[in-house]
Amino acid sequence: MSGIYIHIPFCRQICRYCDFHHSASLARKSEMLEAIGRELGERRNEIAPGSVRTLYFGGGTPSVCSPEEIGSLVRSVRESWEADTFDEVTLEANPDDLTPEYLCGLRAAGIDRLSIGIQSFHDAHLIRMNRRHTAAAAVEAVKNARQAGFENVTIDLIYGLPWMTPQEWQYNLDCAVALGVQHISAYHLTIEPRTAFGRQGMRPVEESVSELHFRMLRETLTGAGFEHYEVSNFALPGFRARHNSSYWRGDPYLGAGPSAHSYDGHLCRSWNVASNRLYLEKAPRETERLTQTDLLNEYLMTHLRTAEGISTDYLTEHFGAAEAVRITGRCGDFIATGDMRLTSEGFAVRPERFLISDFLISELFA
Numbered sequence: 001m002s003g004i005y006i007h008i009p010f011c012r013q014i015c016r017y018c019d020f021h022h023s024a025s026l027a028r029k030s031e032m033l034e035a036i037g038r039e040l041g042e043r044r045n046e047i048a049p050g051s052v053r054t055l056y057f058g059g060g061t062p063s064v065c066s067p068e069e070i071g072s073l074v075r076s077v078r079e080s081w082e083a084d085t086f087d088e089v090t091l092e093a094n095p096d097d098l099t100p101e102y103l104c105g106l107r108a109a110g111i112d113r114l115s116i117g118i119q120s121f122h123d124a125h126l127i128r129m130n131r132r133h134t135a136a137a138a139v140e141a142v143k144n145a146r147q148a149g150f151e152n153v154t155i156d157l158i159y160g161l162p163w164m165t166p167q168e169w170q171y172n173l174d175c176a177v178a179l180g181v182q183h184i185s186a187y188h189l190t191i192e193p194r195t196a197f198g199r200q201g202m203r204p205v206e207e208s209v210s211e212l213h214f215r216m217l218r219e220t221l222t223g224a225g226f227e228h229y230e231v232s233n234f235a236l237p238g239f240r241a242r243h244n245s246s247y248w249r250g251d252p253y254l255g256a257g258p259s260a261h262s263y264d265g266h267l268c269r270s271w272n273v274a275s276n277r278l279y280l281e282k283a284p285r286e287t288e289r290l291t292q293t294d295l296l297n298e299y300l301m302t303h304l305r306t307a308e309g310i311s312t313d314y315l316t317e318h319f320g321a322a323e324a325v326r327i328t329g330r331c332g333d334f335i336a337t338g339d340m341r342l343t344s345e346g347f348a349v350r351p352e353r354f355l356i357s358d359f360l361i362s363e364l365f366a
């Protein structure tokens, strides 16, 4: 099974926390979409025909594209990999783009899952983050999506905002549950130096605040029937994100567009240049051949982010008995501290402790 990721590197407005590759000028959009379509065709031999099961439009803001532009890229993927059907075709969207007409167009273009960047239901927060939409527009977007026939909708929320009170966070969580969406991704704010928040010198919240927000997140969403299946992701039964789950399983994927990453499922990672201009000038992709150490660390990093965790048999088979003993021994220590649990196949971080999973994983690295 393989997935295709398409990076649309344009946004109408730049959010103050965002570190993704994007440009606020849409001047070269048509040229860019043509180039991405060309890249998909040129790289068709990298993924076996018939194996592409998921397609994901991320960015940037893919909803700056018309349904016709999206439809044309979906067709390029279908043609390049003989993909008659997909298990999931997701498009990331900003709420204020999701009018009833636009949503009908997206359905006709082949999109069956929407990822809507809501972030907060407080207008004052949205203004501070320089989001384009209002809280009312976010609620309206989800309603429009349901009316247009979308039965698989995920929304994004942000917590760990320095000015957010616990009451405001609880309100966001209650609003998210009340929307009746099938999936919720919630990310702790990270302050990257080259973002507006980073340049302003914003400081992260205290650890105790992160822990409180995280506990409220888990209690509210699991209480509403969502499964906490990955550090930042919650799904109703049957609605886990299939495309992203394939990253965490280590399946091959091909990323097209500026800054997009690809993985052949074995030893090779590659990535496109993170510059619209250089991408259009056909700057070559960079590649990296993974060592055994890289592969082991990658396995730990991806699998310990999920509720399933790591398999002792897999570790022994792919990395040798000595490494398996070292890692499982350390996992045993984390079981004693209450951070990990035993599974039928090996070990997993307890979802209650997902907030510190990066630390636990780094302790196991080769």
Ligand code: SF4
Binding pocket: 010, 011, 013, 014, 015, 018, 019, 020, 022, 059, 060, 061, 094, 117
């Ligand atoms: S968060 Fe999304 S919409 Fe905002 S700047 Fe980043 S990519 Fe663009």
